Amino acid sequence: MLIEQLINGLTLGSIYVIVALGYTLVFGVLNVVNMGHGEIFMFGAFMGVVVTNILGWPLYIAFVVAIVVTGILGYFLETFALRPLRGKEGVSHLAPLISTIGVSIFLENVAHHFFGSGNQPFRTSLSELKFVLGSTTVYYVQIIIFVIAILLMFGLTFWLSKTKAGKALRASAENLAVASLLGVNTKRTITQTVIIASAMGGIAGILVGIAFNSVNPQMGLSFGLKGLAIIILGGLGNVRGAMVGGLILGMAETFIVAYGDSGYRDAVAFIAIIVILIVRPQGIFGTATTGRKG
Amino acid sequence: ACGNSSTDDTESADSDDVVKAKVGVISYLTGSGASYGEAITNGINLAHKEITELGEVDIELKIEDSAGKQEEALSVAQKLMNSENVDAIIGPTLSTEMQIVGPEADLNGVPILGTSNTAEGIPQLGEYVFRNSIPETLAIPASVQKAIDKYGAKKVAILYGNDDVFTKAGYDTMKQVAEDLDLEVLTTETFQLGQSDYKAQLTKIKSLNPDLVLASALYNEGAVILDQARKMGIDVPFVGGNGFNSPEVIKIAGDAANGLIVATPWFAKKDDEKVKKFVEDYEAAYGMEPDQFAAQAYDGFYVMAEAIKNAGEADRDAIRDALAEIKDFEGVLGNMSFDEEGDIIMEPTVLIIEDDEYVVFE
Amino acid sequence: MVLEIKKISKNFGGIQALTDVSFSVEEGEILGLIGPNGAGKTTMFNMITAMYPPSSGVISFVGNPLSNLKPHQITEKGICRTFQNIRLFSDLTVRENVMVGNHCRLKTNVMQSVLRTKAQKAEEARVLATSDEILEVVGLANDKETIAKNLSYGAQRRLEIARALASRPKLILLDEPAAGMNEKETNDLFNLIKKIQTLNITVLLIEHDMPLVMRVCSRIIVLNFGKKIAEGTPSSIQNNKEVIEAYLGVEEEDELA
Amino acid sequence: MLGELINPYYLQVSSFILINIILAVSIYITLGTGQLSLGHAGFMSIGAYTTAILTLNYNMPLVLGVIIAAIVTGIVGTLIGIPALRLQGVYLAIATLGFGEVVRVLFINWDGLTNGAIGLSGIPHLGREIFNLSKSMGIEPDMFGLKNNQFISLAVFFVLLIITISVIWFFVRQNNSRIGRAFSAIKMDEEASEAMGINITYYKVLAFGQGAMLAGFAGALYAHLMAYISPSDFDYHRAVEILIFSIFGGSEVIWGSIFGAVFLSAMPEFLRFINEYRFMIYGALLVLMMAFRPQGIIDVNMMNRFKRLMPKKRGEKKHGTGNKEDQ
Amino acid sequence: MLKLDNISTFYGKIQALKSIDIAVEEGTIVTILGANGAGKTTMMNTIAGLLKPKEGTIHYLGIDVTGRRPDQLLRNGLALVPEGRGILATMTVLENLEMGAYHRSDSEVDADIEKVMDRFPILRERKEQYGGTLSGGQQQMLAIARVIMSRPKLLLLDEPSMGLAPIIVADIFKIIKEINEAGTTVLLVEQNARQALKVADHGYVLENGKVVASGTAKELLQDDTIKKAYLGH
Numbered sequence A: 001m002l003i004e005q006l007i008n009g010l011t012l013g014s015i016y017v018i019v020a021l022g023y024t025l026v027f028g029v030l031n032v033v034n035m036g037h038g039e040i041f042m043f044g045a046f047m048g049v050v051v052t053n054i055l056g057w058p059l060y061i062a063f064v065v066a067i068v069v070t071g072i073l074g075y076f077l078e079t080f081a082l083r084p085l086r087g088k089e090g091v092s093h094l095a096p097l098i099s100t101i102g103v104s105i106f107l108e109n110v111a112h113h114f115f116g117s118g119n120q121p122f123r124t125s126l127s128e129l130k131f132v133l134g135s136t137t138v139y140y141v142q143i144i145i146f147v148i149a150i151l152l153m154f155g156l157t158f159w160l161s162k163t164k165a166g167k168a169l170r171a172s173a174e175n176l177a178v179a180s181l182l183g184v185n186t187k188r189t190i191t192q193t194v195i196i197a198s199a200m201g202g203i204a205g206i207l208v209g210i211a212f213n214s215v216n217p218q219m220g221l222s223f224g225l226k227g228l229a230i231i232i233l234g235g236l237g238n239v240r241g242a243m244v245g246g247l248i249l250g251m252a253e254t255f256i257v258a259y260g261d262s263g264y265r266d267a268v269a270f271i272a273i274i275v276i277l278i279v280r281p282q283g284i285f286g287t288a289t290t291g292r293k294g
Numbered sequence B: 001a002c003g004n005s006s007t008d009d010t011e012s013a014d015s016d017d018v019v020k021a022k023v024g025v026i027s028y029l030t031g032s033g034a035s036y037g038e039a040i041t042n043g044i045n046l047a048h049k050e051i052t053e054l055g056e057v058d059i060e061l062k063i064e065d066s067a068g069k070q071e072e073a074l075s076v077a078q079k080l081m082n083s084e085n086v087d088a089i090i091g092p093t094l095s096t097e098m099q100i101v102g103p104e105a106d107l108n109g110v111p112i113l114g115t116s117n118t119a120e121g122i123p124q125l126g127e128y129v130f131r132n133s134i135p136e137t138l139a140i141p142a143s144v145q146k147a148i149d150k151y152g153a154k155k156v157a158i159l160y161g162n163d164d165v166f167t168k169a170g171y172d173t174m175k176q177v178a179e180d181l182d183l184e185v186l187t188t189e190t191f192q193l194g195q196s197d198y199k200a201q202l203t204k205i206k207s208l209n210p211d212l213v214l215a216s217a218l219y220n221e222g223a224v225i226l227d228q229a230r231k232m233g234i235d236v237p238f239v240g241g242n243g244f245n246s247p248e249v250i251k252i253a254g255d256a257a258n259g260l261i262v263a264t265p266w267f268a269k270k271d272d273e274k275v276k277k278f279v280e281d282y283e284a285a286y287g288m289e290p291d292q293f294a295a296q297a298y299d300g301f302y303v304m305a306e307a308i309k310n311a312g313e314a315d316r317d318a319i320r321d322a323l324a325e326i327k328d329f330e331g332v333l334g335n336m337s338f339d340e341e342g343d344i345i346m347e348p349t350v351l352i353i354e355d356d357e358y359v360v361f362e
Numbered sequence C: 001m002v003l004e005i006k007k008i009s010k011n012f013g014g015i016q017a018l019t020d021v022s023f024s025v026e027e028g029e030i031l032g033l034i035g036p037n038g039a040g041k042t043t044m045f046n047m048i049t050a051m052y053p054p055s056s057g058v059i060s061f062v063g064n065p066l067s068n069l070k071p072h073q074i075t076e077k078g079i080c081r082t083f084q085n086i087r088l089f090s091d092l093t094v095r096e097n098v099m100v101g102n103h104c105r106l107k108t109n110v111m112q113s114v115l116r117t118k119a120q121k122a123e124e125a126r127v128l129a130t131s132d133e134i135l136e137v138v139g140l141a142n143d144k145e146t147i148a149k150n151l152s153y154g155a156q157r158r159l160e161i162a163r164a165l166a167s168r169p170k171l172i173l174l175d176e177p178a179a180g181m182n183e184k185e186t187n188d189l190f191n192l193i194k195k196i197q198t199l200n201i202t203v204l205l206i207e208h209d210m211p212l213v214m215r216v217c218s219r220i221i222v223l224n225f226g227k228k229i230a231e232g233t234p235s236s237i238q239n240n241k242e243v244i245e246a247y248l249g250v251e252e253e254d255e256l257a
Numbered sequence D: 001m002l003g004e005l006i007n008p009y010y011l012q013v014s015s016f017i018l019i020n021i022i023l024a025v026s027i028y029i030t031l032g033t034g035q036l037s038l039g040h041a042g043f044m045s046i047g048a049y050t051t052a053i054l055t056l057n058y059n060m061p062l063v064l065g066v067i068i069a070a071i072v073t074g075i076v077g078t079l080i081g082i083p084a085l086r087l088q089g090v091y092l093a094i095a096t097l098g099f100g101e102v103v104r105v106l107f108i109n110w111d112g113l114t115n116g117a118i119g120l121s122g123i124p125h126l127g128r129e130i131f132n133l134s135k136s137m138g139i140e141p142d143m144f145g146l147k148n149n150q151f152i153s154l155a156v157f158f159v160l161l162i163i164t165i166s167v168i169w170f171f172v173r174q175n176n177s178r179i180g181r182a183f184s185a186i187k188m189d190e191e192a193s194e195a196m197g198i199n200i201t202y203y204k205v206l207a208f209g210q211g212a213m214l215a216g217f218a219g220a221l222y223a224h225l226m227a228y229i230s231p232s233d234f235d236y237h238r239a240v241e242i243l244i245f246s247i248f249g250g251s252e253v254i255w256g257s258i259f260g261a262v263f264l265s266a267m268p269e270f271l272r273f274i275n276e277y278r279f280m281i282y283g284a285l286l287v288l289m290m291a292f293r294p295q296g297i298i299d300v301n302m303m304n305r306f307k308r309l310m311p312k313k314r315g316e317k318k319h320g321t322g323n324k325e326d327q
Numbered sequence E: 001m002l003k004l005d006n007i008s009t010f011y012g013k014i015q016a017l018k019s020i021d022i023a024v025e026e027g028t029i030v031t032i033l034g035a036n037g038a039g040k041t042t043m044m045n046t047i048a049g050l051l052k053p054k055e056g057t058i059h060y061l062g063i064d065v066t067g068r069r070p071d072q073l074l075r076n077g078l079a080l081v082p083e084g085r086g087i088l089a090t091m092t093v094l095e096n097l098e099m100g101a102y103h104r105s106d107s108e109v110d111a112d113i114e115k116v117m118d119r120f121p122i123l124r125e126r127k128e129q130y131g132g133t134l135s136g137g138q139q140q141m142l143a144i145a146r147v148i149m150s151r152p153k154l155l156l157l158d159e160p161s162m163g164l165a166p167i168i169v170a171d172i173f174k175i176i177k178e179i180n181e182a183g184t185t186v187l188l189v190e191q192n193a194r195q196a197l198k199v200a201d202h203g204y205v206l207e208n209g210k211v212v213a214s215g216t217a218k219e220l221l222q223d224d225t226i227k228k229a230y231l232g233h
């Protein structure tokens, strides 16, 4: 059972990682926690349902459609909920939190309206493919999810730290005016980032659909909250932190069910962040703010 | 799909000898459980249409949304009772809402009939509070007993949603039943509303090899649990509470739904004229098969209309008394009566899903 | 002796910002603290006001060591500062900024504030009077109701000083108050510092504006790379070879003109 | 006579609005020192459960239950406020969100005490208690020409109204004092505040504790208003709702938060006719609102303009810097 | 090279610039003087595209560039070192320098980094340190080094000597002169009027958002009213 639970934990953790990366990326650039990310993720999952179940098209098209649709949603989110607040004077740093919460409420209810409130079946042949290793059954989906998470993490790390675009992004994150004085087209940089982050949410959505056959308008919230916990756990804006945090959480949740009390599963994430923040207020991998005094 | 459009009783008889009454409906129409409210509202609307056509009573419907929240349910109830001056209320959808609304209706002297509340103690909230939904305490023992008889099961695993009133209440009953029947409970696992991944719990359950899984879940989570369990190789039958009973289970879980046993007041394939007609009309009107909530609401409205007719006037107290008098009412659910507290008296049917279809479990 | 710095060192994860610096500030004097950029002057202020703990060394104020105190306790003891990068409460009015400065001299608690007791009312009246007085001193009496962030840069610098004065310090630490001021404004600042001295407040001044420093200070300490390299009267400092080399440079007026 | 006019429906909605006002003020206090809490639903639930358990299991009088509930929550808030000092901005927001979730999960799992997800029912109802009390004193509703239910709704409304006004009065006065000045200074620049002699530890914990206590107090009132509580009443959505009251209405001034609570609690009632779309509209409204008026509907400028419009009764100036009448 | 016609800029309702006309000839150093709050920073930010003027036009290299974004202007060689330096606090010194060359795609970037680090050795020493932890003066040097990396044609400097040690101030002016001699036109805002006028060819005096005097540096240095107001004696 141990190995099976380990695989369960890794699968869940990998999905958490992908969701968390979306949060981290947007936070990294904009210093904004995008509360609408969970719902964008949920839309990705529904796109999978629409394409494979309703239209009966193949799975890869579902990925394409989900990426496109969530990318567009990201674009709208940036245009309507974030951009108007940016660089405006007297805007509290809470404002984007609220406006993205607005987006999440809006999207959740739109999903209700179009897809109904219940679960929608997401059935693909891919989710049936498996092989047996000793006494454990492993599904290909589980491996695919894990690999995608790893790839996304390395891709992002490389992009942020090594490429020019990544540096431009970090510069924009810190100071929009300065970044633009240095020649960065900040508007484009930011829009791109939000779109990429949202598309990652779309990918995660489809993966959840395949792995768990559970797609409903409320899933944005439950995964979203976990994603939030993870980025705090790992340190805001920190890609490696999101990876480690996500995997740890997936494992922890699985193991508390397996060897502890499943009633506390949803609390694990938050107990962990409370403990960690008390010990290390900047998260596991976060760097202490290097503010100068005086 | 719902809303205010339902008040168009254009062709109703305008004669003076029929009783005119106004009935308020509190339903869960927006939010995560909206599909329950929708089914309920559909059932009521269908019944309302038929009754209006019959012309024996002239009932005006006033449907309000509570979004499944207690405060909203209470506000809406106050609105119906005091601004709309309704003569009786049907709903609200959730037992938690009824917990709040029931006493208030009682205080206002407005008869209220729950058609989907399955928690314990609902009619006991007050003189004016009734329900025609069978409580879990009635349904679950019936289904578990049958499953044990059939499969000779001894060892069970229990899985339930611990953060929802309904599933938690179902679990309490399951636990009691397991004790009463001397079953060995291998493990008790919980999950939370809206969860997607049940693999950790199921892996654990699988490793313990139970003869039977008792699952107190709403169909949304329940169907996904079945799907994941079957994929994982758990092939034993599941016994669910009555929130698990829905055609949606088959839609979501497909073949994985086979082997689910539920006790329910409602069986759509029943060889009965009334039932057949109801299913047909419902499908024609709403494009889907009615579930138990639709059926209970449908019957509930008929019961209400019957009471209003018997009361002979649109008087709250008279309607209450007439409701309490209802005996051997024949509806699509079968034969029902109210006991002295206002609770339903009825035999549930035990069903099992076989070949992607609910059939009577014998 | 108002303030005594004994062998203070500060290390920021490998960067040695201060090494064994010792000096003392005498009652009533205006002491200059100068040195090249990055010499550790602001860091010294941060040590004195307990914003950072020193890595080693002791700071004593009127004879008592200041270790293990929080910044606000330092202020209560009678040391207050201004910031190199202006840090006003930017959305409060000028007067409110000064009133906040007076906070640690007030006593009323939550209940008294809510019930508006006699004592509380009297205290509030006193704060108002004190604030207006101080604003008069720094020349902001006409801007009382202006929101701080709408003040011009020079006025903001003066408000910083006013806010610090409101805590009724025995010792005030000024971090580059003349930065961004033109010569005329600097001249006004000179007068203000002198006026502060007459209020029996000792002044420790960081400043790169040499004409101002030389005119206003009675004594000067020079830091370089975190070490004290000189101490003395303005004229001795001006002629100190090491200081000229590290900091002052050779007057190049004629070359350029 | 009077009876015709008094509609329990409006009184019911108004009573909820009053509770929401208290909640909005509770978050306003915390926000006033720059601390963003998403844990107020958690505090609310602690208050609600405390009084519910005390009154149900120990037969404690309702009034005492509510007071103890507020105190207990205040203590919990203070205990949470201390480690929370180390957290800034979003970290604090998410950590407090986590706190709320942990409390909720705890109440779900602590079956013996809380009855788990099923919740506690039969909690003494504020209105019905007053009704019984006045009956025992020989006062009958029909003496005022009221029906029983009207009397109960009216009594609840008046009690809550008085409580709410007192709460507002308390915090307006506190704001206009040295305490209020310290709060706003800390909100703007913690380090500078500390350097100016403000004990930021004390004031931040004070604000956090006061906010928690008030939320717990509101929760306790809620329990006695509903007579039934369950953990799902105090979930993430509640926490967000409370925060939105304040941010939407304006978190710079107390009146903003109050306005937000009134407007947003009343709005869904007005939007009932477009039922299906009302939450979409609610979401869109938040987005628009932040785009065009990120500081909230009511801000400092608006308050100042408002005060200028009433020259006679020159209102209290923010932070008590102002005029003589105030003192 | 740069020409401002009738420029007015507002902060909300507050008018900070009132119909400003200014011209900068190629190859020269032009300095802007003025008391605190006169509008100097506003003017620089308007030219660099950070603020949009409400009225008037800006011509740069003969083209109307009013309303262009800063990054577009930088691509054409117009660079600003903002007041307060604009160091990226969470990026290292080296990354700050690299960001200076963000819009460049030539192969000489690395060589240029070496060059500026030769000029400011402290930057080489602190290469891996976060920008935010440098002292005020070190940050100022980094800001200038970084803007050099962008190889500007027209360089706008807003109070580059603020908060610098006298010895560095002298250095900074020397560097400005050198940059200018290497072919970059400089528009310089300074409080340090005497020093500024010494390196400048031309000067403007701003007061309350208006140009109240202008002329060659020599003329201004000798003007009595200016002496009184800005030179202190």
Ligand SMILES: Nc1ncnc2c1ncn2[C@@H]1O[C@H](COP(=O)(O)OP(=O)(O)OP(=O)(O)O)[C@@H](O)[C@H]1O
Pocket: A290, A291, A292, A293, C012, C015, C016, C017, C035, C036, C037, C038, C039, C040, C041, C042, C043, C044, C084, E133, E134, E135, E136, E137, E138, E163
């Ligand atoms: N928080 C910090 N982390 C790391 N290094 C720091 C920190 N604060 C200061 N330093 C370093 O300590 C040294 C001294 O800095 P400080 O700010 O005291 O200089 P200063 O004398 O005030 O210079 P300036 O006149 O330029 O303001 C500098 O090298 C600076 O980089």
Ligand SMILES: Nc1ncnc2c1ncn2[C@@H]1O[C@H](COP(=O)(O)OP(=O)(O)OP(=O)(O)O)[C@@H](O)[C@H]1O
Pocket: C150, C151, C152, C153, C154, C180, E011, E014, E016, E034, E035, E036, E037, E038, E039, E040, E041, E042, E043, E083
């Ligand atoms: N963001 C702003 N909002 C409102 N008013 C502003 C803003 N920035 C500047 N001002 C006002 O505009 C006027 C010009 O300011 P500006 O910063 O351009 O002056 P300056 O000449 O650069 O002064 P300094 O020498 O102090 O830097 C001042 O009165 C200032 O108060």
Ligand SMILES: CC(C)C[C@H](N)C(=O)O
Pocket: B036, B093, B094, B095, B096, B116, B117, B118, B119, B165, B166, B218, B243, B293
């Ligand atoms: C709609 C149903 C799930 C409601 C549930 N039976 C209850 O009593 O709350």
Ligand SMILES: [Mg+2]
Pocket: C041, C042, C043, C084, E135, E136
């Ligand atoms: Mg310094």
Ligand SMILES: [Mg+2]
Pocket: E040, E041, E042, E083, E158
């Ligand atoms: Mg300026």
